[in-house]
Structure formats: C-alpha cells, structure tokens
Amino acid sequence: MSTQPRGVRAKGWRAPNDAVRRALRWYLVCNLVALTGVVTGVVLLSWVVARNEALRDAEVTARAVAETIVVPLADDDFHARDPAALARMGEVMENRSRDGSLGDIKVWADAGGGRATVLWADQRPLVGQTVKLGVEEYAVFGSQATVSRISDGENEGSQPERSGHQHIEVYTGTRDASGAPVLFEVSIPTPGLSEEARSLIRIILPLPIAAVLVLSLATLPLAVSLAHRVDRGQRQMRALLVNAVESSDLERRRIARDLHDGVIQDLAGVGYSLDSDTRQLPEGGVLRAHLTQTGDIIRRDLATLRTLMTDIYPPDLASRGLAATVRELAIQRDLPAGLVRFEIDEPLNPHPLVDRLTYRAVREALENAVRHAGATSILVRIAQDDAGVNFEVLDDGVGFDTTLPSPEGHLGMRLISEMMTNAGGTMSIVSSIGGGTRVKGELPTNHLSLSST
Structure with a gap:
C-alpha cells in the first residue's frame, strides 16, 4: 500500500513564498547597497572637487602675491637684509594679509644642498634661519612651479591663532628683481x-x-515577476520529484507483487514437484542426484528472489516511522550483531518525501558498506532540527578515490544525491582508500508541505 494519501497530487505541493520573499529581500538589499555606494561616491567626489578647487584658488592667490609683491620688493637691499627693505616688505605684506586671507608668510633664498634661508617672515624670529626643505618644496627653486597641500596647521612655525585649523600651504617659485631664485611660502586658510x-x-x-x-x-515589477517564476519552477521541479518518487514506489510494489504471484509461486511449485519426484526414485541413482541438485538450485534462487522482493518493496514509513524502519535494515539483511550502530534522535517528524529519500540514502549507503567496503563497524546517525533532517553513515571499510568515476555499486548514491538536490537538500560522500567512507546528507522540511485535493 502507498504510504501517501491517494488524494495527494503533485499540484498539492505548496512552497510558501519564502523564495519570493528571499529574492525580494536580496533585491532590496542590493538596491540599498547601490544607493549607499552612490551616496558615498558623490560625497567623496564632491570633497575631491572642492579640495582641488581650493588648492587651485590658493595657488593662483600665492602666484599673484609672489609676482606683484615679492618680485618687485626683493631687490639687492632686501637680500642684504636692509632694515628699510625688510620694513617695506613687511608693510606691504601686512596690508595684504590684514583680512586674514594670508598667514605664515615666508620668503626663502636657496642655501644649496636642499637647504634654504628665511629672507623674510611674518614671524620675525624666523628671519635668518636656515633649514632643510622637503624634496618637493626645494625643487620649486628657480622655476615657475607651484606646489600645495592641505595641512591641519600643526606644522612648526604656524601662528598660534591658526594652529589646529585646516589651511593650504603653498610654495611658489619665482625670481626676484635681481634675478635670484626665491621661494615664496604662504598659508591660506580654508x-x-x-x-x-x-x-x-x-x-x-x-x-x-x-x-x-x-x-x-x-x-x-520585473524582479517580483522573476521571483515568482523561480518559485513556480522550484515548485514544479519538486512536484515532479514527488511524482517520480511515488511512481517509483508504485512500480516497486508492482514488481514485487509480480514476483510473488508469478515467478516465486511457479518456482515454489516446481520445487515441491521435484522433491516429490525425487523421493520416488531409488537411492543412489544418478537421476535422483541430479534432481536433488536441481531442487537445491531452485531453493537458493527462491531465497534470492524473496530477498530481492523484500528489498524492492517500499517500506511502510507512514505507519512504522523512519527510525524504526531504518533500524529494521540490519535485521532484514541478517547482519552480524554489533556491526551496525544506530544513533537516531526521536521522535522524527519529517515530511513524507524527506522520509523516503532519507531511507533510500541510508539503505544505499549501508548496502555499499556491507557489500563493497568490507566494513567491520558502521555508524548510522539521523537527527532533526527546525530546518530539516540530516543523516550520516560512517564505515571503516576500504574506501575509494572520490576523484575517479563512481565505482561499481555506487551509481545508486549518485542518483539519490541528484534527487536530494532536486528536493532542495544536499548530500556529500567523503572517502579515501583505506580510510573508510562518510556519507552525509541534509534535507529541508520547512519549505515543503502537502495538501489533499
């Protein structure tokens, strides 16, 4: 009998709109990330543009002051530090910077070797000092170039009232009235x-x-439509899987019934007739020995067919439950005591399809461990949480190389793995030669439901 109600049909599969909601959440998250990126990019771009404009304006201002004030006033007397020449420079610079637009003004003379001497500064104690300039600043000497940078005002020599405030330091190269190279430095607040x-x-x-x-x-709207299409596609795929599993169970029942009612019954009848005819023959005759041998063969084949019929016929998972049915696998195959250990969390209340796939995977892995791996110890674990059912079958057998094509007897695992993937689950096989095999699978149940129609 089928373990699934007859009223159940593929269209009864209902996957709640989790997939749609999940897709829309990702859509909104991606849009939010894009919006954040745009805002960040605009803020950075605006800052760069404003910064470049401020640097350009500061360089223009510094160049204008150097050409209109420093060049005419920096004559031989100025280089000789004549008080009157220095006073003229100070008076003009004071008038120019009275509005606070200029500060930390210095006029430098080249002292050679990357060093420069202060010819004039708005801070009188600095006049006459010789210091080593930076490579970039010193390179401006003797050229018409200008370099600038934004500073926080903590540099040595900054005016106290300007310290700690952001400003632009500009270094402008020029030549004074006598043709000597000088460097004009000025700090412009921003x-x-x-x-x-x-x-x-x-x-x-x-x-x-x-x-x-x-x-x-x-x-x-396009995102919503695509999400619904994906959801419908997933539901249709799972519906096909339900039909495939149910059809497989129905076919297994039909084959088992045909074996029981046909071949097995016929062979059993032949066996009984052979036994009866054999007993009527004299002892030690060749014909009697031949018929006895034939009867033994028929009985062995009958036993094999009955075992095959048991394996083919789907278990009654609905009434027996997954845990009990899995434990019966060791009994059905008459396995040695202690060969298989079970660690099953109960009660298990998975979805009917999850029951079937889990049972098939565990049965196939157990069969491979017994028949092909030569295992002396097998552990079967089954557990359930809010997300679904997970299982594990571990053996200490000979193992195999997972990078090679599926060895004989393992094709069934690949087919079951594909079915589990179609059901939204996963299955992995980890093995190495001489290191045993570990089959692990997970099947979700929270997005599956069946309804009667």
Whole structure:
C-alpha cells in the first residue's frame, strides 16, 4: 500500500513564498547597497572637487602675491637684509594679509644642498634661519612651479591663532628683481572648504539618488515577476520529484507483487514437484542426484528472489516511522550483531518525501558498506532540527578515490544525491582508500508541505 494519501497530487505541493520573499529581500538589499555606494561616491567626489578647487584658488592667490609683491620688493637691499627693505616688505605684506586671507608668510633664498634661508617672515624670529626643505618644496627653486597641500596647521612655525585649523600651504617659485631664485611660502586658510563640499553634495546628490530610486521602482515589477517564476519552477521541479518518487514506489510494489504471484509461486511449485519426484526414485541413482541438485538450485534462487522482493518493496514509513524502519535494515539483511550502530534522535517528524529519500540514502549507503567496503563497524546517525533532517553513515571499510568515476555499486548514491538536490537538500560522500567512507546528507522540511485535493 502507498504510504501517501491517494488524494495527494503533485499540484498539492505548496512552497510558501519564502523564495519570493528571499529574492525580494536580496533585491532590496542590493538596491540599498547601490544607493549607499552612490551616496558615498558623490560625497567623496564632491570633497575631491572642492579640495582641488581650493588648492587651485590658493595657488593662483600665492602666484599673484609672489609676482606683484615679492618680485618687485626683493631687490639687492632686501637680500642684504636692509632694515628699510625688510620694513617695506613687511608693510606691504601686512596690508595684504590684514583680512586674514594670508598667514605664515615666508620668503626663502636657496642655501644649496636642499637647504634654504628665511629672507623674510611674518614671524620675525624666523628671519635668518636656515633649514632643510622637503624634496618637493626645494625643487620649486628657480622655476615657475607651484606646489600645495592641505595641512591641519600643526606644522612648526604656524601662528598660534591658526594652529589646529585646516589651511593650504603653498610654495611658489619665482625670481626676484635681481634675478635670484626665491621661494615664496604662504598659508591660506580654508574655512569654506567643507561648506563648498556640502554645497556640491546638495547640487549633485539628488540626481543619482533619483536615478537609482527610479531604476529600482522600474525594475521592481520585473524582479517580483522573476521571483515568482523561480518559485513556480522550484515548485514544479519538486512536484515532479514527488511524482517520480511515488511512481517509483508504485512500480516497486508492482514488481514485487509480480514476483510473488508469478515467478516465486511457479518456482515454489516446481520445487515441491521435484522433491516429490525425487523421493520416488531409488537411492543412489544418478537421476535422483541430479534432481536433488536441481531442487537445491531452485531453493537458493527462491531465497534470492524473496530477498530481492523484500528489498524492492517500499517500506511502510507512514505507519512504522523512519527510525524504526531504518533500524529494521540490519535485521532484514541478517547482519552480524554489533556491526551496525544506530544513533537516531526521536521522535522524527519529517515530511513524507524527506522520509523516503532519507531511507533510500541510508539503505544505499549501508548496502555499499556491507557489500563493497568490507566494513567491520558502521555508524548510522539521523537527527532533526527546525530546518530539516540530516543523516550520516560512517564505515571503516576500504574506501575509494572520490576523484575517479563512481565505482561499481555506487551509481545508486549518485542518483539519490541528484534527487536530494532536486528536493532542495544536499548530500556529500567523503572517502579515501583505506580510510573508510562518510556519507552525509541534509534535507529541508520547512519549505515543503502537502495538501489533499
């Protein structure tokens, strides 16, 4: 008899919309990641643009001050540190920087070997000092180049009122009135850099955000439709699997019934007739010996057919339960005591299809361990949690190389593995030559349900 109600049909499979919800969650997550990436990119881009603009403006300002103030006033008297020449430079620079747009001003002369001497500075104690400049700054000497960088104001020599505030340090190379190379250094505060970046963000950001949102909304119906199609495809595949398993069980019952009612009955009848005819022949005759041998062959074949019929006929999992049916495997095959150990968590309440696939996988793995592996110890584990059923069959047999094609007797495991995959589960076989074999499988139950129709 079938272990499944007759009213059950493939269309009774119902996979709740977990797949759809999961797909939509991933869709929303991906859109959120894309939106976050766009926002981050716009913020970084705005900051880079604002920073580059601030550096460019600072370089233009420094170049203008160097050309209009430093070049005309840096004459021979200035190089000789004439008080009047220094005073003229200080007066003009003070007027120019009175609005706070310039600070930490220095005019350097090349001292050779990467060193420079301060000809004039808005901080008087620095005048006359000779220090080693950075490679990039020193390279500006004798050229019309300009280098700049944003600093936090903690550099040595910064004015106290500017320390700790972000500003741009600009180094501009030029030649003074006498043609000597000089280096003009100035610090330009950047109080508007952050505000400029924020302004750019306010201008640029709405467009890509709107584009991402519009694209998300436009593709949402397509995503929902695709998710439903995938869900329908999965349900149809599992429905086909249910039909395949049920059809297989029905075919097994038919074959077992045909064996029992046909070949087995006929061979049993022949065996009885041979026994009867054999007893009527004289002892020691050649014919009697021949008939006795023929009868023995028939009896062995009958025993084999009855065993085959038992193996073919699907077990009554619905009434016996998975745990009890699996334990009976050792009894049916008349295995030695202690060869197989069972660790089964009870009670087990899986799905009918999960019952069948788990039983088939365990039976096949146990059969391979006994028939092909030459195992002396076999452990069968079955457990169930909220997600589904998981099982394990471990043996200490000869093992095999899993990288090679399936050895004789293991094709059934591959077929069962494919069925488990179609049911949403997994199965793996780990083995090595001389290291035994471990068959492990998992079958979910939380997304499967059957309904009567």
